[in-house]
Amino acid sequence: xxxxxxxxxxxxxxxxxxxxxxxxxxxxxxxxxxxxxxxxxxxxxxxxxxxxxxxxxxxxxxxxxxxxxxxxxxxxxxxxxxxxxxxxxxxxxxxxxxxxxxxxxxxxxxxxxxxxxxxxxxxxxxxxxxxxxxxxxxxxxxxxxxxxxxxxxxxxxxxxxxxxxxxxxxxxxxxxxxxxxxxxxxxxxxxxxxxxxxxxxxxx
Amino acid sequence: xxxxxxxxxxxxxxxxxxxxxxxxxxxxxxxxxxxxxxxxxxxxxxxxxxxxxxxxxxxxxxxxxxxxxxxxxxxxxxxxxxxxxxxxxxxxxxxxxxxxxxxxxxxxxxxxxxxxxxxxxxxxxxxxxxxxxxxxxxxxxxxxxxxxxxxxxxxxxxxxxxxxxxxxxxxxxxxxxxxxxxxxxxxxxxxxxxxxxxxxxxxx
Numbered sequence: 001x002x003x004x005x006x007x008x009x010x011x012x013x014x015x016x017x018x019x020x021x022x023x024x025x026x027x028x029x030x031x032x033x034x035x036x037x038x039x040x041x042x043x044x045x046x047x048x049x050x051x052x053x054x055x056x057x058x059x060x061x062x063x064x065x066x067x068x069x070x071x072x073x074x075x076x077x078x079x080x081x082x083x084x085x086x087x088x089x090x091x092x093x094x095x096x097x098x099x100x101x102x103x104x105x106x107x108x109x110x111x112x113x114x115x116x117x118x119x120x121x122x123x124x125x126x127x128x129x130x131x132x133x134x135x136x137x138x139x140x141x142x143x144x145x146x147x148x149x150x151x152x153x154x155x156x157x158x159x160x161x162x163x164x165x166x167x168x169x170x171x172x173x174x175x176x177x178x179x180x181x182x183x184x185x186x187x188x189x190x191x192x193x194x195x196x197x198x199x200x201x202x203x204x
Numbered sequence: 205x206x207x208x209x210x211x212x213x214x215x216x217x218x219x220x221x222x223x224x225x226x227x228x229x230x231x232x233x234x235x236x237x238x239x240x241x242x243x244x245x246x247x248x249x250x251x252x253x254x255x256x257x258x259x260x261x262x263x264x265x266x267x268x269x270x271x272x273x274x275x276x277x278x279x280x281x282x283x284x285x286x287x288x289x290x291x292x293x294x295x296x297x298x299x300x301x302x303x304x305x306x307x308x309x310x311x312x313x314x315x316x317x318x319x320x321x322x323x324x325x326x327x328x329x330x331x332x333x334x335x336x337x338x339x340x341x342x343x344x345x346x347x348x349x350x351x352x353x354x355x356x357x358x359x360x361x362x363x364x365x366x367x368x369x370x371x372x373x374x375x376x377x378x379x380x381x382x383x384x385x386x387x388x389x390x391x392x393x394x395x396x397x398x399x400x401x402x403x404x405x406x407x408x
Contacts, residue, residue, distance in 0.1 A: 017247040017248050022241070022350050023349050024353075030360065037218055037226070145370075146226050150227070
């Protein structure tokens with residue numbers, strides 16, 4: 001598991017010419033770091049004004065962000081596992097018509113799974129960014145730069161995961177599924193960008 | 205050391221309400237992952253056209269990116285150490301005039317060091333992004349999404365580190381140093397954004 005190995009080991013693995021881990025796992029890592037930073041600010045004992053309003057808003061954000069953070073952490077390894085299955089499917093024998101058909105099916109199953117993981121990261125990044133404005137408005141003002149970094153990381157994670165969804169779409173035989181995934185990724189990425197801009201505006 | 209601990213441990217530490225690690229270390233992590241992905245693509249045995257031109261351009265990028273990656277990896281822990289020293293300096297005694305003066309000096313020394321680390325991350329992110337166009341143009345076309353993720357991560361790392369430089373500037377007593385740092389961070393961030401846009405344009 002990448003997440004149980006050292007940070008240096010994961011960075012070395014991202015830098016090696018082996019096909020995995022790649023951009024999908026790196027995008028999940030960025031969103032995991034972004035959600036963690038938002039969570040940190042939401043958990044600080046000192047809030048913007050020390051009001052009950054602050055505390056209630058930050059508690060709601062904390063609960064959601066803690067769950068989303070787990071989605072990102074799981075996706076770091078799930079993305080690598082899914083892509084490894086795509087590579088393995090492409091390497092299946094294709095000498096006979098039966099083998100070709102089994103290979104084709106395995107590739108399609110693997111491609112769908114390799115699309116679902118980054119799709120979940122785009123979706124969860126948009127959800128995390130939907131809480132960024134509350135953290136920016138109610139969190140300790142001296143942690144504003146942490147919120148700004150969190151927004152930048154979640155923006156990068158959403159964008160990177162979107163690229164990883166889109167690269168698979170052309171290869172999917174189920175065109176209805178591909179079209180649904182394409183529409184959902186555009187919608188989630190647009191909502192992520194809007195919420196990121198809103199949170200950034202509160203930090204200025 | 206954060207980089208020798210597990211990925212999960214670093215993400216947990218970013219999410220805890222303790223003051224460090226925070227946005228500075230997270231920004232360095234994002235740029236380290238971005239530089240690693242560019243390095244991965246530059247090291248792939250398959251290049252855009254298999255030409256000598258490709259190989260020469262990618263070898264130049266590889267050498268630079270491997271060094272920049274070390275700068276980012278070092279900055280992950282250096283940023284946390286520098287910020288810990290700022291917190292420690294603020295906690296120094298201030299009962300007498302001598303103690304107040306020693307505390308003031310220690311805070312200033314610590315703030316300069318805490319500015320230098322994210323400044324080095326902005327600078328190195330801009331340098332890494334200066335190689336992104338070459339990797340996008342000469343690297344294996346099937347790794348285009350990895351280059352896109354790398355650009356997004358380095359963009360986020362540069363922006364996040366810039367926020368961490370800027371938050372210190374107001375507290376610096378040496379106004380000439382603060383002004384030089386302010387100008388350098390703007391210049392490096394603008395160059396980073398321009399090179400990121402250029403690389404993204406090559407990927408479309």
